[in-house]
Amino acid sequence: MSIGRALTHLADAAPDAVAVRCGDAILKRRELDRVADGVARAWAERVGHDDLVTIALPNGIDFVVACVATWKLGATPQPLSPRIGPGERAAVLDLARPALVVDAELVRAGGLVPSDDDTPLPDLVASSWKAPTTSGSTGRPKIVRSTTPATVDPTAAIAPFVPRHAVQLVAGPMFHAAPFVYAMRGLMTGHELVMLPRFDAAAALQAIERHRVTWTMLVPTMMQRIWRLEGREAHDVSSLESVLHLGARCAPWLKRSWIEWLGPDRVVEVYAGTESQGIAMITGNEWLAHPGSVGGAVSGSEFRIVRLDGTVAAPDERGEIVMRRQAGPTYQYVGAEPHVRDGWHTLGDAGWMDSDGYLFVADRLDDVIVTGGATVQPADVEAVLDEHPAVRSSVVVPRPHGDLGQAVHAVVDVAAGEVTVAELAAWTRARLDPEKVPRSWQLVRDELRDDTGKVRRRDHR
Template sequence: MTVLSVGKRMAALAALEPNLPALTCEGETLTRIQFEKRTNQLARYMESIGVKAGGLVVVALPNGMRFLETVFASLKLGATLLPVSSRLPKAERDGILDLAKPALVVGLESESYAALVPDFVVPETLSNAPLPDAISRPTRGLTSGGSTGRPKIIFTTDEGTVETDGPPGMKIEPNKPVLIPGPLYHGGPFAYAYRSLLFGAHVVIMTRFEAEETLALIEKYRIDTVPLVPTMMNRIWRLDVDLRNRYDLSSVRMVVHYGASCSAWLKQQWIEWLGPERVDEFYGTSERIGFTWINGSEWLAHRGSVGRPIDCKIRILDEDGNDVPVGEVGQIFMLHNSGSGTTYRYVGADPLFQRNGWETVGDMGSLDQDGYLYIADRRLDMIVSGGANIFPAEVEGALDEHPSIRASAVIGLPDEDLGHRVHAIVESLEPINETALREWLGDRLVRYKIPRTFEFVTTPVRDEVGKLRRSKLRQERISAQ
């Protein structure tokens, strides 16, 4: 088994095939040797500002080459990364920076910390030769607002090394082109871009997701792997059928979706379109306490499942900590194969809730008799209305199937009679008759799950990574009452 640092691995790939494409964005391509030299120069520039092994680098850049150049330059110095959205509101950004206390902030102005603005220029006089070897411990952290809205940082426990003889992970194929439509600060797109580059792949980045452009790039660059969130899948599927089928997608080995619940009807359409062997899904947590994986053929046999565990054990427990029967919904607890508490470290929050070493992030779900996991929803998002438990994801799935609905968010609002009433925020493509919508939902949901109130909007209900922030949406509406 050969283990190399990130820096040595990238240098070896550049020496082996210097002129192969490494990175493409908006028609511009960097070869392996160009990427290697640029990241070496950038690393020296960052070092001159004060970044060193063990330091923290906040990366707040939009999607583009500079983002990944900063990532690999930081790792070559042995620094730890903290990718964040370049669009963070000032209050949230300041809260994260105060927790992180970074050696350098790249992409934002800061009065308290060393910073590089997005259009910074690296001095050409700096050497582009390989740097002294260094290993990041850990490689990165992720940020989360959590259920309270207070920021926290989730640091991984992995190191900046790669087993060059082993598999890349995440079903990545070495040296095969990968398209990244999602924001790189998010865990899924970051992981696919990072791991793919470490194994010689050509990574094509989109500065922002566009449905038709995604298909055009797949055809142009003969893409092998495409990670998507369900929102992206929905927008691609809603393209005119002739337009959608105009592009050659025969190079695609795997479309893999993640990050949010995918409605069964949408998943079925993609499987019928591409074939079950080309549509995969994974479920996991930012804390990496466990992951599940399922391919399209398995999904057809276990409709609605997110798969079986691949690096952990799973139990479904009731509120008293007892295992629930097969098929019954409870709280999902995971135990990673490496042991409890071994995959993450929090800053700004207490560790996850545990029962005898088994950990949970609060998701609700069930297991079938074959060990396949089904996600119900977040425990904190569950609505108790008139004594009945209602999972927003199920209602949203029914709403999103409507041809005039782009996306929806379902929340519980205080109600004197029911405790909470089901309220739907609907991002519509065109005006929708509420009575007709209720009748349409009546064919898909039992009566008590149909929203009592509707709110039609034209602004996005999901953020740029396709996630719903239900607690924020709920609080905004309660505050406005």
């Protein structure tokens, strides 16, 4: 059924169940359905079937209402960061050409005030249920229109790695693809959303304990901040049935720490992109048997490793990761051309597969550093640096070098820690091959990555 009808169905079944809470604000299912209907009627003269509606709001009740109202009109929500710079915002809007931009200015002007009209809305289905932007970390932003229509079965689980019933902690910003997908698909299938206005490790643990959260999606940056939080073990996380992590390569030491803390049955990892052109999954128990892997293909996905000449690599041989879904293309770009060869898509990652079909990710192909003829994966260096107790996060990039071509350069966020370059150099020399040890360093006390673990590497080159 249409997403709009599915949300009404859930409201009819449990009108007083909490749909979403953020801070002290709570919206129950009947309230959400009624308010979204009213907002949709107020927008009806501006928003038509299959239009894009840009939603540039922070995490909160207003964001959810705006999305639901969009689906009620048979339109497609196009989430956008409210903190994006004016140049990037203009570029995205030029691509999207939305029928409406829902931002703080529109909210202040009463743009989310429901109409008094009670005329029934037609039951419409947009041809695309979402149209997020990519992060723009490697170039001009682009819009990723899903080829999946705005329909859902509210009685079915959304994926094999997501529970059917859950109290879901929404820890990441909703204008990013993964938090948006899991929160909204959860909302459509009966999840109670506990939304953080912005990620904070202490607030996340407090919310899990207070609201008896049963499921959440995190990225490794969040996992590290939670793990390093003083007093972490004092919080009751017994309600958590599963933690899903994705979005970046998780350092083995951090993964093992979470498995030891929660147990392997409660830690699941997924490898996928905004485009959803391939999905791999691994449980904690599988990971212990195949440490470092991101799992095997699920949800009708296929993966291959290919060499530079396009031939299929042997087991354990490194190459480019390519993927496809049996059901066909899952996305359309607005503002770019997809990287597709003979039906196989790529995220631009390097990796390998073992003889059991488990996938391993090395790093982004564009991020690889070639120094003195040796190939260095920045993620290998970052994993070692991030394990240091005084390091909050790190970014490793190439710097020009007269003799070597490129040299390994490390930017390290030491937060309030007291550590020297000499100490960090000794730490890496004891754990890395000589060519991977950074030759130049920059220590900072500002966060290098956003709440989804993303970083603009070009800013540090």
